[in-house]
Amino acid sequence: MAGLCTGRVAAVTGAGRGLGRAHALALAAEGARVVVNDLGVGPDGTGGGASGPAQRVVDEIRASGGEAAAHTGDIATTAxxxxxxxxxxxxxxxxxTLVNNAGFLxxxxxxxxxxxDWDAVLRVHLKGHFLPLKHAAAHWRSEMKAGRAPEARVVNTGSGAGLLGSVGQGNYSAAKAGVIGLTLVAAAELGRYGVQVNAVAPAARTRMTEWTFAEAMTAPADGFDAMAPDNVSPLVVWLGSAECTGVTGRVFEAEAGRITVMEGWRPGPTADRGARWTPAQAxxxxxxxxARAEPPRPVYGATAP
Structure with missing residues (x-):
């Protein structure tokens, strides 16, 4: 297959279903050889040990003329x-290319x-981003030291919940906020080894979000399913390709036909007294x-005041 990722090898975690599957198929369609990781767990992380989801995606890729291999290990462990x-x-x-996507709610x-439940969600989302990134980065550092400069790419999966918060999802919101922080640090540390690291905050209908997007379960008459996971994958493919040279440490929202560059914490109005404040003065x-600052965007699911 010829395409944007011809000659590249990509690993996608949590790729047996939903967004991960869409990313794996899209990468393969653009010429990448893909390692499809999936532990085969339920939407809440229970169960597991089933090779079916990963192997089914591998079979889909091979049936379309691509190359793929299944991996069913737990990426939140060192092994x-x-x-x-x-x-x-x-x-x-x-x-x-490493696409960190695995997660549950x-x-x-x-x-x-x-x-x-707090520990389990932090483990799969945050530790499950850190460990694959750590081991991939160690490999790319070795390649650089051996004189084989990589054009490596990491795409992490954030969430609007990690950017704004989400009622009823304190564990998930904290984990996804951590993913954004990890993305920024990794981009700063790994650039010297030829590694670019970015994050995508997707909105799509998957097993994890089927209740949120229940009203969008049926595609509209015009044929464009705004909540299809496939809508997010083109940006992930581009970020995972050599074509995105110079793009690192950035966070994008991707939903339906919209792509947004997210701009994080920046200094707003400031007051400097030049001395210690009293509590009343502070x-x-x-x-x-x-009174001079921009009001924060509402937390997802918050009741309007």
Missing amino acids: GASSLVTTALEAFGRLD RDRMLVNLGED GEAARELL
């Missing part, structure tokens, strides 16, 4: 993340959110600054 890189190297001789309001200054 699983390391073997993801090893699978790419053993199957295809190289690794050029265990939604609860904060007062009902158990410690186990409060008065804070109120004056807030």
Whole structure:
């Protein structure tokens, strides 16, 4: 297959269904050889051990004339993340692009959110981004030291919940905010090794979001399904290609036919007294600054005041 990613090898985590599957198929359609990772768990992370989802996507890619290999390891473990890189190297001789996508939900309001559900979601989303990134980066650093400068790309998966917060998703929002912070640090640290790191905050209908987008379960009459995961994948493919040279440390929202560059925390109104404030003075200054500041966007699911 000839295309934007011809000659590249990509690994996609959580690629058995939903967004990950769409990304894997789109990368393959543009010529990439793809390592399809999926643990085969349910929407809440339970179960697992089934090779079916990953292998089915591999079969789809091969049926379309592409090349792919399945990986069913747990990428939130050192062994699983390391073997993801090893699978790419053993199957295809190289690794050029890592798409971190794996995740699940265990939604609860904060007062009902158990410690186990907090830990599980932070583990798969945040640790499950960190470990594959760490092991892929170690490989690319070795390549650079050996004189083989990579054109490596990492695409992390954020969320609007991580940018704005989402009621009932304290664990998920915290994890996705962490993914954005990790993306910024990785972009700064890994550029010297030829690695570009970006994040995409997608909105699409998947097993994780089927209740959120229940009203959009049926494609409209014009044939454009605005909530299809496939709408997000073109941006992911481009960010995973050599064509996006010079783009790193950025966060994009992708939904339907819209792409938005997200602009994060920036200094707003400031007051400097040149000396220590009293609590009353600090409060008065804070109120004056807030009156001049842009109001925050509402948290997803928040009740209007």
